[in-house]
Amino acid sequence: MAVHAEAHAHGPPLAHKSSRVDASILGIFLFIASEIMLFGAFFTAYFFVRVVAGTPWPTPPFHLPVFVAGINTLILVTSSFTMHWALQSIKRDNHAGLQAGLLLTFLMGLTFLLTQIREYSRIGFAPKDGAFGTIFYCLTGLHGAHVAVGLLLLLAATVRAFRGHYSSTAHHGVEIPGIYWHFVDVMWIVVYSTVYIL
Amino acid sequence: MINPLRSEAEAFRFVLASLAYFAAIVLATVLGGEWVGLAVFIALTALVIGWWLRARRAEQPVQTRPTRQSAAGERRILVIANETVGGETLRDCIRQKTEGYREEVLVVTPALNSPLKHWASDEDEARAAAQKRLDASLARLRGSGVEARGEVGDGEPLQAMEDALRTFGADEIIISTHPEGRSHWLERGVVTHARERFAVPITHVVVDLEREREDVR
Numbered sequence: 098m099a100v101h102a103e104a105h106a107h108g109p110p111l112a113h114k115s116s117r118v119d120a121s122i123l124g125i126f127l128f129i130a131s132e133i134m135l136f137g138a139f140f141t142a143y144f145f146v147r148v149v150a151g152t153p154w155p156t157p158p159f160h161l162p163v164f165v166a167g168i169n170t171l172i173l174v175t176s177s178f179t180m181h182w183a184l185q186s187i188k189r190d191n192h193a194g195l196q197a198g199l200l201l202t203f204l205m206g207l208t209f210l211l212t213q214i215r216e217y218s219r220i221g222f223a224p225k226d227g228a229f230g231t232i233f234y235c236l237t238g239l240h241g242a243h244v245a246v247g248l249l250l251l252l253a254a255t256v257r258a259f260r261g262h263y264s265s266t267a268h269h270g271v272e273i274p275g276i277y278w279h280f281v282d283v284m285w286i287v288v289y290s291t292v293y294i295l
Numbered sequence: 296m297i298n299p300l301r302s303e304a305e306a307f308r309f310v311l312a313s314l315a316y317f318a319a320i321v322l323a324t325v326l327g328g329e330w331v332g333l334a335v336f337i338a339l340t341a342l343v344i345g346w347w348l349r350a351r352r353a354e355q356p357v358q359t360r361p362t363r364q365s366a367a368g369e370r371r372i373l374v375i376a377n378e379t380v381g382g383e384t385l386r387d388c389i390r391q392k393t394e395g396y397r398e399e400v401l402v403v404t405p406a407l408n409s410p411l412k413h414w415a416s417d418e419d420e421a422r423a424a425a426q427k428r429l430d431a432s433l434a435r436l437r438g439s440g441v442e443a444r445g446e447v448g449d450g451e452p453l454q455a456m457e458d459a460l461r462t463f464g465a466d467e468i469i470i471s472t473h474p475e476g477r478s479h480w481l482e483r484g485v486v487t488h489a490r491e492r493f494a495v496p497i498t499h500v501v502v503d504l505e506r507e508r509e510d511v512r
Contacts, residue, residue: 122302174314181307272303279306283313290317295324295332 125273129280132243136284139236143291146228156229159222163293169212170289173244176205177282180275183258190265192258199255199271202278206248213241233292240281240288247281250274316343358494359457363464370396373465374443375403375456376472376502377480378428385471385500386439392467392498393441400443401463402436404429405455413450422447452485453492460493468497475501 146152155161183198217234224234254274257263263271316339324332365371370393376385389400408421425447436443448455456468470486472478480486486499 174310177307177310181303184303275303276306279303279310282310286310286313286317290321294321 119269121269121273122276125276129277132280136239136287139232139239140287140291143232143236146232150228152228154229155233156227159220159226159229161233161293162216162220165212165216166289166293169209169216170285172205172212173209173282173285176202176209177279179205180278184268184271184275187258187263187268187271188265192261192263195263195271196255196258199251199258203248203251203255206244206251206278210241210244210248213237213244236288236292240284243281243284247274247278250277359460359492360494361460361464361466365399365464365466368397370398370467371463371465372398372400372467372469373403373456373459373463374400374469374471375405375448375452375459376432376470377405377407377452378432384502385469386436386441388469388498388500389436389441389443390439392469398442400436400441401459401465402429402432402443402445403448403455403459404432404445405448405452406450408450418450421450452480453488456489456493460495465495468493468495469500470497471500471502473501474503 147154179198179201181198183195183202186192186194186198222230222233224231251274254271257270319339320332320336323335361371372389372392374385374389389398393400404425406418406421406425408418412418412421429445429447433443433445446459449458452470456470459465460468468489470480470489472480472486475481486497490497
């Protein structure tokens with residue numbers, strides 16, 4: 098009778114699909130978890146500046162463009178709906194729905210980013226104008242950078258969708274940018290609520 | 296770990312939930328002032344945490360099935376044991392279950408580790424110790440004529456079983472533990488949880504090594 102133990106390897110065993118979540122989906126969630134920590138660090142700074150140090154928010158004489166940012170919020174939240182629609186469409190092999198959903202999501206994301214850049218140019222204060230200005234630009238800028246990355250992912254997915262890629266059984270290339278896009282959306286809801294309104 | 300978000304659809308629902316959560320807080324603050332906003336924030340957060348904990352408890356585990364079927368006349372047995380694989384009871388059980396079959400036995404020894412070392416990813420020592428126990432177990436099985444191979448598994452016995460089930464594809468799992476009162480695994484309900492989690496027959500073998508040693512004496 099043969100008895101043999103597997104060779105002892107240094108460190109953990111080789112990775113295999115033992116998780117109930119697909120490895121690539123799990124990967125994007127782990128990445129998002131690290132992103133939440135990054136945003137958390139910026140929100141901690143915001144908390145200390147505003148609550149602990151008692152910095153007036155917004156510091157006079159500056160004003161925040163709450164209305165324009167509100168419209169931008171509406172655009173970004175709507176883009177989550179179109180993203181979800183795109184994925185639901187491809188799950189039913191509806192390529193037209195996928196293409197329309199991705200294109201609309203991309204255009205709305207681009208509108209959001211351009212509006213934010215325009216807002217920066219007219220807002221009347223800079224990051225050097227005190228703790229308020231620094232935190233405002235850090236939080237909205239960090240989010241804007243994430244929107245820009247999301248747009249690149251969406252662009253790749255959109256181009257692939259128009260070239261006939263993806264099907265009801267193979268659509269990771271849409272699902273993963275979709276999860277990322279929803280994360281960007283949730284983060285904006287938090288940023289808008291805390292920085293602009295409250 | 297239970298992942299509350301497993302797909303884009305769940306992430307999308309999370310967007311909607313976040314929207315409702317922050318809208319309620321903002322509305323309360325605008326209409327009633329900062330303190331009302333804070334109260335709504337605390338109440339909603341408590342509500343969400345309570346709901347999440349309840350949902351976690353109510354969630355039925357998805358049963359894991361073996362990834363491959365054994366050929367006719369073949370039987371794959373997965374034995375999960377920390378240090379009790381040397382017991383006569385277990386060896387008899389394996390022999391009984393594989394009688395008349397071309398057997399393939401995989402012994403998995405979890406690399407048990409302290410929680411602190413686990414979180415620090417300091418598991419080399421635990422894996423080396425598990426490897427020693429595994430080598431000893433396999434030697435004992437060889438002595439009693441059982442064909443087996445072995446591997447060191449995850450420190451969490453249920454995860455070690457799931458990993459092995461996916462790579463080895465067992466027809467049956469044998470969990471070997473110490474008797475009640477001396478077994479940490481029984482205290483933690485490993486056997487019960489395994490029966491809920493895996494869609495294969497599970498046999499629990501209690502091995503009293505101390506009594507066997509006394510019997511030998």
